Amino acid sequence: MPNVRLMNVTKRYGKIVAVDGVNLHIYDKEYFSLLGPSGCGKTTLLRLIAGLIQPDEGEIYIGDRLVTDVPPEDRDIGFVFQTFALFPHMNSWDNVTYGPRVKGFDVRKSETIGHEVLEMVRLHERLDAYPNELSGGMMQRIAVARALAAGSKLLLLDEPLGQLDAKVRNELRYEIRRMTKDLELTAIHVTHDQAEAMAISDRIAVIKKGKILQVGTPKELYMTPKSVFIAHFIGESNFLEGYVSDLNRRGATIELRGGIKVQAGAPKDMDKGDRAVLAIRPETFVVEKGIKKTENSILGTVERITFEGTNIRYEIRLRNEDSVVVVRPSLVEEWLKVGEKVTVSFSPENTHVFAYPEAGLREELAVE
Amino acid sequence: MLKPKIAKALDKLSSKxxxxxxxxxxxxxxxxxxxxxxxxxxxxxxxxxxxxxxNQPKLMSEAFNAIAASFAVAFFVSFIDVVAGVPMAWMITRGKSKWLSVLDTLSDIPFIVPTATLGYSLLLFWNEPGGLSSLFGASFVSPGWLLVILLHFTFSFPVVVRVMVGALLDYKLEYEQAARTLGAAPLTADRTVTFPILKHSLIASFTLAFARSLSETGATMMVAGAFVHGPIFINKHIGEAGPLVFVSAILIALSGLVFVTIRLLGPRLKMPVRKVWPVVERKLSSSTIASSRNGLTLLIFFVIVLVPSLFVAVPAFEAIFTGVLPEALGGVGVWGDYWRSISLSYFVGIVVTLLNVAIGLPMAIIIARRKIGNGPSAVLDVLVNIPIIVPSVALGASLAIFWKENFAFMPEIWLLIFAHLSITYPYFVRSMSAAVERISMELEEAGRTLGAKPLGVFRTIIFPLTKYSMLSGAIMMFTRSVSETGATLVVSNLVTAPVLLVNWVKSGAPTATLGLGCGFLILFSFIILLVLRLVVKGREAY
Structure with a gap:
């Protein structure tokens, strides 16, 4: 069955290392996402799995078969391109039945498959339409139908929703997941949109500069990020700089700018006096009007308020001049006002402590 | 650059x-x-x-035979051009070797070598004792229809390669990759996806090769022997209005008909994409077959195109050691005429290039930007092609009649310039209108909304973005004018370099002299090619 294994796979373009010694195991029937910023190597990785490019080092297995040197037509895959790549000189029907035909299926079998997949994507009535007569969403569905019709159990999707508008994108991402689960396929989905990856994936690999930083379920990545970059890229985080002033059973005491001391979760591999970055999710803050004296509370002033529909977003300037973003449900809490004095507090369990990046915090967080 | 005050005044005028x-x-x-x-x-x-x-059935029959021969050669040559040129373009664009850029440059050589020189070079290679005949005995390929076909293949091959290299570079590789991921073998993917998508370029390359073959005269005269096709027939009866008008009219009408037919039916041409033979096509896609195909393509290119094109350089080397070179450089004897003809060729080339840039640029903009409405602009788009499809000797002859009958006072040099203007005009307008079309209208509109007048938009946006296409178009016009033979022969008595070389061949000039005369022209062509390459390389700066 099509589980996929990559062993120490490297791909270089001149001096640029696009994929750097990647080891990865994607399980059978899993919906797996390769997530990362533009230019991180995620599409290169997918193309290596598809055989559209060859690795400089390493081995790729699909099932138990070593496919490193196998051409794409012999890998038994379905591939959905970001631009759909529907053949412009063929109508929907010819596009969809192309795979069965070139694989030498008999006419009746090809037609049966064609009808089935077009039913599945609900575009049976548009089988005569050429790609230039279809909307973006329809083209995307035909592209998925064409990949499914090839009969493979491994579906590779290269930013398949990238060219669609937000509403259609949200609808189609669940539809694609449903189809792959119904057909018991293994799917590898490349995206730079963390919300999309979180919504549809069983597991996600976060990639940066050709390297896999962390692999896990969406919840694992969100709740226990292993690096500052993951905490930043998956969801949203506030980063406060400071030093480890004490290590204790509960975790660590971090001294922030302005001498503010707060209690945080246990840091990994850090000693007293080390420079640290404290990461806190915006929705885990508690904000109260006026001055309150509780654990991990810092005084601040509301600087900006943005209404986002479900949530309301406050930008608060703390008394040590650091700034944090706080997100609260818009319909269940009383709104604060710009300029209002508030107390911001957080629980140590909702914090993550990371060593201060060698390259600098801004460079570490950069996504371009 | 224009002085700011003058530029400002001209900008202001241009908005009127x-x-x-x-x-x-x-x-x-x-x-x-x-x-x-x-x-x-x-x-x-x-x-x-x-x-x-x-009134002369025998003459009419000869004329029809000549016309039929023209079309037969053009069709056959264009077909094999496409068959041999597409794998070459494929190898240039898809190969990974760094030497392929050298191959790309080499494939242009027959295109810029003056056709008369090319004809003589092929004659030496295929027929004369110093060429292949020294290996295979007496006259390996004698002047006649076979040598005409070899010649036409040689000079029209680069046209197909150039068009198809451009098309393959613009082609979105994802279509082919999609076919491969769906299980298609490389040959199946190419046959069912890539070539049908590139159908327009395939038709365009066939059409251009066809036009080039149909209109060529100068080089063909050198290798034709007893073979007579349309342009040679016209040249044989030069001075007689009847055969000229008869053959020219039929050639223009039939070639016009062929082009309209290709234009109308080409897009409807169905390629066999539904039927697939997975097992056979998979075998034919093997690396062994691909390597054999590449090897055969290179063999054809070197043996039939490149070496014969440059073979004339061999006697030129001989001339260096036999004292002909000092004579040539000193302008002794026939060399005086040679340098005068070279000067005339380059003078005409420069004048024609400058005039065509001036009159062709507004036309390119009219066509690209549909300045006079969609319908009329599209008609102009078709009409500018006509001078390409008219045989150059017919064009020259009819131009001579028109100007000499109506404007007898017209100096011969102007007749020559007018003939070359007609022949080279489409090359510039085509290349420039395509370049302007590639520039998004939004850029022009952005310039206008920021306050630039129409001329200012041209100076600051269109020109910087198209200057390399403009220069390439100008170099193409210049080389085409310098190498033109057929029309030049009939339109005036002035002797340009290609005409002089034809005269030398006819009068049996010594091989070393001929070789050196051709060698100089090829050397100059190399320099022009080098300039062209540097210009194209400069494009990468964008």
Whole structure:
């Protein structure tokens, strides 16, 4: 069955290392996402799995078969391109039945498959339409139908929703997941949109500069990020700089700018006096009007308020001049006002402590 | 650069509708008056003399045979051009070797070598004792239809390669990759996806090779022997209006018909994409077959195209050691005429290039930006192609009739310039209109919304983005003018370099002299090619 294994796979373009010694195991029937910023190597990785490019080092297995040197037509895959790549000189029907035909299926079998997949994507009535007569969403569905019709159990999707508008994108991402689960396929989905990856994936690999930083379920990545970059890229985080002033059973005491001391979760591999970055999710803050004296509370002033529909977003300037973003449900809490004095507090369990990046915090967080 | 004050004044003028309309109108009038109508009117003026041929069944039969031979050669050569040129373009664009860029440059050589020189070079290679014949005994390929086919293949092959290299570079590789991921073998993917998508380029390359073959005269005369096709027939009967008008009219009408047919039916041409033979095509896609195909393509290119094109350089080397070179450089004897003819060729080339840039640029903008409405602009787009499809000797002859009958006072040098204007005009307008079309209208509109006048938009946006296409178009015009033979022979008695070389061949000039004469022209062509390459390389700066 099509589980996929990559062993120490490297791909270089001149001096640029696009994929750097990647080891990865994607399980059978899993919906797996390769997530990362533009230019991180995620599409290169997918193309290596598809055989559209060859690795400089390493081995790729699909099932138990070593496919490193196998051409794409012999890998038994379905591939959905970001631009759909529907053949412009063929109508929907010819596009969809192309795979069965070139694989030498008999006419009746090809037609049966064609009808089935077009039913599945609900575009049976548009089988005569050429790609230039279809909307973006329809083209995307035909592209998925064409990949499914090839009969493979491994579906590779290269930013398949990238060219669609937000509403259609949200609808189609669940539809694609449903189809792959119904057909018991293994799917590898490349995206730079963390919300999309979180919504549809069983597991996600976060990639940066050709390297896999962390692999896990969406919840694992969100709740226990292993690096500052993951905490930043998956969801949203506030980063406060400071030093480890004490290590204790509960975790660590971090001294922030302005001498503010707060209690945080246990840091990994850090000693007293080390420079640290404290990461806190915006929705885990508690904000109260006026001055309150509780654990991990810092005084601040509301600087900006943005209404986002479900949530309301406050930008608060703390008394040590650091700034944090706080997100609260818009319909269940009383709104604060710009300029209002508030107390911001957080629980140590909702914090993550990371060593201060060698390259600098801004460079570490950069996504371009 | 223009001085700011003058530029500002001209910019201001360009925003006046009357000025803009005048420029466009003048360029259209010049196109009709100088480029398109004179060759057609030349034939119409002498239409009555067609009876001279109609009354002589033998002459008429010869004329029909010559016309049939022209079309047979053009069709056959264009077909094998596409068959051999597409794998070459494929290898250049898809191969990974760094030497492929050298191969790309080499494939242009026959295109820029003056055709008369090319004809002589092929004659030496295929027929003369110093060439292949020294290996295979007496005259390996004698002058005649086979040598004409080899020649036409040689000079039209680069046209197909150039068009297809451009098309393959623009082609979105994802279509082919999608086919491969769906299980198609490389050959199946190419046959069912890539070639049908590139159908327009395939048709365009066939059409251009066809036009090039149909209109060529100078080089063919050197290798034709007893073989007679349309342009040679016209040249044989030079001075007689009847055969000229008869053959020219039929060639123009039939080639026009062929082009309209290709234009109308080409897009509807169905390629066999539904039927697939997975097992056979998989075997034919093997690396062994691909390597064999590449090897055969290179063999054809080197043996039939490149080496014969440059073979003339061999006697040129001989000339260096036999004292011919000092004579040539000193302008002794026939070399005086040679350098005068070279000067004339380059003078005409420069004048024609400058004039065509001036009159062709507004026309390119009219076509690219549909300045006079969609319908009329599309008609102009078709009409500018006509001078390409008319055989150059027919074009020259009808131009001579038109100008000499109506404007007897016209100096011969101007007749020559007008003939070359007609022949080279389409090359510039085609290349420039395509370049302007590639520039998004939004860029022009952005310039206008920021306050730039029309001329300012051209100076600051269109020109910087198209200057390399403009320069490439100008170099193409220049090389085409310098190498032109057929029309030059009949339009005037002035002796340009290609005409002189034809005369030398006819009079049996010594091989070393001929070789060196051709060698100089090839050397100059190399320099021009080098300039072209540097210009194209400069494009990468964008």
């Amino acid at each position: 509708t009357a000025i803009k309309n005048t420029i466009y109108t003048v360029s259209i009038i010049i196109f009709f008056a100088l480029i398109l109508l004179p060759p057609i009117l030349g034939i119409i003026i002498k239409w009555g003399s067609i009876e001279d041929v109609l």
